[in-house]
Amino acid sequence: MNKTKASKNTQTTQDKTNTSETWTNGTGLQRNYKDTIFRMIFREKENLLSLYNALNGTTYEETDSLEITTLDNAVYMNYKNDISFVFDFELLLYEHQSTCNPNMPLRDLLYVTRVLQNRIKDENLYSKSLIKIPTPRFVVFYNGTGSQPERQVLYLSDAFEKKQDEPALELSVIVYNVNLGYNHELLNACCLLKEYAQYVAQVRAYAEELPLREAVEKAVDNCIKNNILSDFLAKNRAEAIAVSIFEYDEEKHIKSERKEWREIGYREGHDAGREEGLAAGREEGGDTLAVLLQSLTAAGKTEEVNRVLLDSDYRKKLLASYFQKENSPV
Numbered sequence: 001m002n003k004t005k006a007s008k009n010t011q012t013t014q015d016k017t018n019t020s021e022t023w024t025n026g027t028g029l030q031r032n033y034k035d036t037i038f039r040m041i042f043r044e045k046e047n048l049l050s051l052y053n054a055l056n057g058t059t060y061e062e063t064d065s066l067e068i069t070t071l072d073n074a075v076y077m078n079y080k081n082d083i084s085f086v087f088d089f090e091l092l093l094y095e096h097q098s099t100c101n102p103n104m105p106l107r108d109l110l111y112v113t114r115v116l117q118n119r120i121k122d123e124n125l126y127s128k129s130l131i132k133i134p135t136p137r138f139v140v141f142y143n144g145t146g147s148q149p150e151r152q153v154l155y156l157s158d159a160f161e162k163k164q165d166e167p168a169l170e171l172s173v174i175v176y177n178v179n180l181g182y183n184h185e186l187l188n189a190c191c192l193l194k195e196y197a198q199y200v201a202q203v204r205a206y207a208e209e210l211p212l213r214e215a216v217e218k219a220v221d222n223c224i225k226n227n228i229l230s231d232f233l234a235k236n237r238a239e240a241i242a243v244s245i246f247e248y249d250e251e252k253h254i255k256s257e258r259k260e261w262r263e264i265g266y267r268e269g270h271d272a273g274r275e276e277g278l279a280a281g282r283e284e285g286g287d288t289l290a291v292l293l294q295s296l297t298a299a300g301k302t303e304e305v306n307r308v309l310l311d312s313d314y315r316k317k318l319l320a321s322y323f324q325k326e327n328s329p330v
Contacts, residue, residue, distance in 0.1 A: 037243055038096035038141065038196060039082045041232060043068075047192050051094070052087060054190035055139065060088070069115050081111050091115065091134040098144040098247070104173045105156035108138045138173040141193075143200055150182045151175065195229045202228075203244055216244045 045063040083094040156171040187194035206215035
């Protein structure tokens with residue numbers, strides 16, 4: 001069974017972080033932009049290679065040619081990719097999410113452009129010789145509590161306002177549901193991914209009965225005892241607990257916000273008399289205002305997000321426009 005290697009500088013207090021990017025989850029709680037548990041596990045090349053092998057049915061063992069290309073300390077349009085690497089002539093972008101985001105193809109397009117720019121910065125784009133680039137592939141590992149299929153594919157062309165039979169620009173993202181009970185073959189092929197799913201399930205289960213910190217600590221101790229991410233959790237216990245607490249709190253906060261936005265969207269939609277929009281807003285996952293805000297955030301329109309939240313007249317205007325565009329985010 002593959003186990004994670006010890007970090008050279010194991011974190012001993014929950015206040016230590018790997019980057020200096022400050023972020024708030026809207027509840028007044030602030031932290032530096034920390035690794036997630038997923039990222040902490042798979043930033044090690046050996047572990048990342050095991051995940052690659054599980055996805056591709058390969059048995060590579062040597063990591064010498066695996067090149068990490070994650071843009072550390074570089075958040076582009078408020079988006080930081082979890083893992084980016086080049087291996088076997090491919091450029092892989094792996095992302096872990098607890099909420100399903102329909103804008104992933106657009107986000108990956110923006111991110112992969114930055115990665116490729118870095119790779120070819122010394123090349124002559126006007127040369128008569130063809131500049132070769134690694135073949136891009138995009139994967140999301142979903143483990144949220146919302147109902148999602150075992151596997152789905154998101155396409156950049158779904159966001160195009162004018163549809164084309166053969167889009168001139170396309171990008172596809174494969175989304176795997178890695179909760180326990182889904183994608184058995186994939187989880188069994190990568191022990192670390194399966195153990196990660198088991199750990200997350202335990203945190204959520206204990207959090208239903210115990211205060212969050214106590215729930216996370218109990219999950220960590222139980223997993224170490226039962227050989228679930230045992231090496232990783234034992235060597236990174238303090239940081240793993242701190243990150244898990246924030247991840248779970250963030251996930252819970254997002255759910256709360258989406259519920260509030262859905263209720264606001266319902267009221268605003270009713271005032272605007274948009275019954276079609278109301279129907280979409282009542283459907284699970286069809287959160288009208290939530291989708292609108294997510295779209296504005298993905299586009300880097302921070303000022304507009306704040307205006308939508310604070311200015312009811314402006315909010316009504318954008319929601320009305322949203323409903324008129326066949327339920328597509330503006």
